[in-house]
Amino acid sequence: MSGDFINLLADLKEEEVLKLTKERLDAKEDPLKILDDAREGMSIVGKRFAGGEYFLPELVFSGELLAQVTNIVKPHLTGEGVQQKKIGKVIIATVAGDIHDIGLNIVDFMLDVNGFEVTNMGVDVPVEKIVKAVKEIKAPVLGLSGFLTPAFDAMKETVEALEKEGLRKDLKIMIGGGQMDDEVCKYAKADAYGKDAMAAVALTKKWYGVE
Amino acid sequence: MDKAWAELSWEEKRAKRFERWLSPPGVTFANAQAEKVYKERVTRFIKAFTLEKPDRVPCIIPTGFYAAAYAGTNLGEVMYDYDKMKMAWRKLLHEMDADTYVPPALVPPGRALDIMDYKLYKWPGHGLSKTTLSYQAVEGEWMKPDEYDALIRDPSDFWLRTYLPRIFGAFKAFSGLPPWTSFEEIATATFLPFGNPEIQAGFKALMEAGNETMKWIMAVGEVAAESLAMGYPGIMSGLAKAPFDTLGDTLRGTQGVMMDMFQRPQKVHEAMERIAPIAIAGTIASVANAAAPTIIMPLHKGADSFMSPKQYETFYWPTFRKVVMAFVNEGIFPILFAEGSYNNRLDIIGDFPKGSVAWYFDQTNIFEAKKKIGDKLCIVGNVPTSLIMTGTPQQVKEHCKKLIDGCAPGSGYVLAGGANVDDGNPENLRAMMAAVKEYGVYK
Numbered sequence: 001m002s003g004d005f006i007n008l009l010a011d012l013k014e015e016e017v018l019k020l021t022k023e024r025l026d027a028k029e030d031p032l033k034i035l036d037d038a039r040e041g042m043s044i045v046g047k048r049f050a051g052g053e054y055f056l057p058e059l060v061f062s063g064e065l066l067a068q069v070t071n072i073v074k075p076h077l078t079g080e081g082v083q084q085k086k087i088g089k090v091i092i093a094t095v096a097g098d099i100h101d102i103g104l105n106i107v108d109f110m111l112d113v114n115g116f117e118v119t120n121m122g123v124d125v126p127v128e129k130i131v132k133a134v135k136e137i138k139a140p141v142l143g144l145s146g147f148l149t150p151a152f153d154a155m156k157e158t159v160e161a162l163e164k165e166g167l168r169k170d171l172k173i174m175i176g177g178g179q180m181d182d183e184v185c186k187y188a189k190a191d192a193y194g195k196d197a198m199a200a201v202a203l204t205k206k207w208y209g210v211e
Numbered sequence: 212m213d214k215a216w217a218e219l220s221w222e223e224k225r226a227k228r229f230e231r232w233l234s235p236p237g238v239t240f241a242n243a244q245a246e247k248v249y250k251e252r253v254t255r256f257i258k259a260f261t262l263e264k265p266d267r268v269p270c271i272i273p274t275g276f277y278a279a280a281y282a283g284t285n286l287g288e289v290m291y292d293y294d295k296m297k298m299a300w301r302k303l304l305h306e307m308d309a310d311t312y313v314p315p316a317l318v319p320p321g322r323a324l325d326i327m328d329y330k331l332y333k334w335p336g337h338g339l340s341k342t343t344l345s346y347q348a349v350e351g352e353w354m355k356p357d358e359y360d361a362l363i364r365d366p367s368d369f370w371l372r373t374y375l376p377r378i379f380g381a382f383k384a385f386s387g388l389p390p391w392t393s394f395e396e397i398a399t400a401t402f403l404p405f406g407n408p409e410i411q412a413g414f415k416a417l418m419e420a421g422n423e424t425m426k427w428i429m430a431v432g433e434v435a436a437e438s439l440a441m442g443y444p445g446i447m448s449g450l451a452k453a454p455f456d457t458l459g460d461t462l463r464g465t466q467g468v469m470m471d472m473f474q475r476p477q478k479v480h481e482a483m484e485r486i487a488p489i490a491i492a493g494t495i496a497s498v499a500n501a502a503a504p505t506i507i508m509p510l511h512k513g514a515d516s517f518m519s520p521k522q523y524e525t526f527y528w529p530t531f532r533k534v535v536m537a538f539v540n541e542g543i544f545p546i547l548f549a550e551g552s553y554n555n556r557l558d559i560i561g562d563f564p565k566g567s568v569a570w571y572f573d574q575t576n577i578f579e580a581k582k583k584i585g586d587k588l589c590i591v592g593n594v595p596t597s598l599i600m601t602g603t604p605q606q607v608k609e610h611c612k613k614l615i616d617g618c619a620p621g622s623g624y625v626l627a628g629g630a631n632v633d634d635g636n637p638e639n640l641r642a643m644m645a646a647v648k649e650y651g652v653y654k
Contacts, residue, residue, distance in 0.1 A: 057469040
């Protein structure tokens with residue numbers, strides 16, 4: 001049952017996945033095991049996205065499927081679930097003056113299915129808030145997203161503020177989104193530009209020293 | 212247009228529109244020299260667009276809201292102060308040599324948006340910091356997943372009673388109106404809802420917004436008229452969108468439309484078919500009285516990173532092509548602005564009659580595009596926005612040379628930015644004009 005479930009979810013078969021979720025609960029399977037399988041299905045979705053087989057619509061829809069499965073399973077959970085072991089922390093944010101989050105959320109998704117603990121600060125995040133988060137969360141990797149040209153200066157200002165606070169030297173900063181590229185990376189004094197969510201994962205893994 | 216118009220071929224219709232562009236009715240040129248350069252510039256664009264050899268490569272300088280920063284003000288200020296808007300756009304007009312000029316028509320009247328309590332966008336001082344250089348759309352489910360049938364059955368009714376009350380705070384009470392299509396013969400029930408003070412307040416707000424927009428259009432028109440008189444043609448008489456983008460941008464939102472592709476694909480198709488003729492009619496009407504027969508179609512959710520080639524062919528392309536061809540058949544020249552990259556679309560997007568449209572690329576590999584569609588369609592682009600905003604004039608000029616060398620041979624090329632530039636060194640923009648003059652001359 002578990003293998004079918006994982007593949008059906010990875011293949012985005014909405015009806016079958018939901019039906020099987022209910023059947024497994026009726027058969028008194030451990031709800032945590034179902035959620036684990038769901039995570040595994042999502043990780044296949046992530047791989048297919050990275051491999052160019054899936055695109056944004058599939059990611060969005062898989063997120064919806066996961067939410068539906070979780071909603072069905074949740075009432076059956078007793079006690080606390082065991083947290084999956086994470087490789088490490090990453091903070092991501094869309095910089096001040098920019099309210100775009102499509103790319104940001106893809107990066108969130110891909111980092112998550114690749115085993116990172118992601119703090120997604122959302123859009124239009126002021127410099128001070130990012131500085132505060134870096135200080136408090138102590139993540140060694142920060143991803144800055146931006147879609148439009150005003151983000152060039154917002155990124156630069158964010159990096160400068162982190163420098164001023166003495167937080168820069170232990171921190172790797174990657175940028176990405178819309179009009180960002182290597183030129184902007186140099187301009188903002190970030191460490192790397194990533195052209196898509198897979199690049200964000202590769203950079204984060206490199207900086208964490210994992211494969 | 213008389214009956215004869217309907218019988219013309221698309222090429223004949225376009226020839227007539229091009230004639231009008233060359234000698235626009237109602238324009239009084241400042242002097243003979245202005246008229247001469249105007250005609251030269253228009254001819255240059257027409258030839259590049261239709262794959263004939265112009266005197267040199269034309270250039271579109273990507274000055275979206277650049278005029279504001281250039282004149283020491285910003286978008287937030289010029290949205291509310293039309294004198295300042297005129298000052299800024301006139302300064303750029305007088306100080307930047309160019310082949311075309313974009314009047315401040317894309318700077319919206321801020322007070323009109325305030326009066327209507329517009330929710331679809333955020334702009335400087337209204338959801339964004341006062342000094343932010345652009346306005347931005349608010350992504351959301353402005354139309355719910357179960358409302359497809361209402362949209363498809365009667366778009367006007369859906370707009371008036373469901374959609375507009377969501378995007379205009381001033382129209383909130385309109386959601387309680389009965390349908391305007393009434394078969395009542397002696398009208399009584401028809402009048403009744405309009406006695407409601409909240410509904411009346413909505414109409415009053417709309418009238419005020421109308422008054423405000425009249426003031427704004429006078430200011431925009433003044434600058435536009437001055438630029439024409441000085442000999443700078445416009446190249447954007449209207450805007451149109453792909454039906455998929457209309458659904459994905461401002462109705463269902465990206466998230467919503469992508470779920471619908473799986474959960475209700477048939478409704479998505481039906482809705483796009485319903486939207487297409489409305490988009491076509493609206494844009495044709497907006498071009499009717501303009502000098503230039505060219506329109507821009509900014510394309511969003513069909514880019515490489517948004518969907519697979521198969522999804523593009525299934526969901527995006529059919530109704531998009533239908534809309535584009537409706538313009539082509541009316542003699543209008545659409546410039547298709549592919550935001551993001553279209554590297555995986557190059558085998559599909561060439562399917563238009565030769566010389567009938569131009570593809571304007573943002574981050575697509577333009578040399579590949581030249582190879583794949585360049586002998587059939589004009590290509591436009593694509594100096595990276597980041598280079599223009601952060602590089603040196605010399606770097607910009609060198610990049611332009613590379614683009615011209617690769618894309619200009621045989622004609623069908625216009626040098627342009629990747630996207631609009633809102634700030635930065637004006638010498639970087641001047642470097643684009645210098646490049647076409649130095650490297651872009653056809654022998």
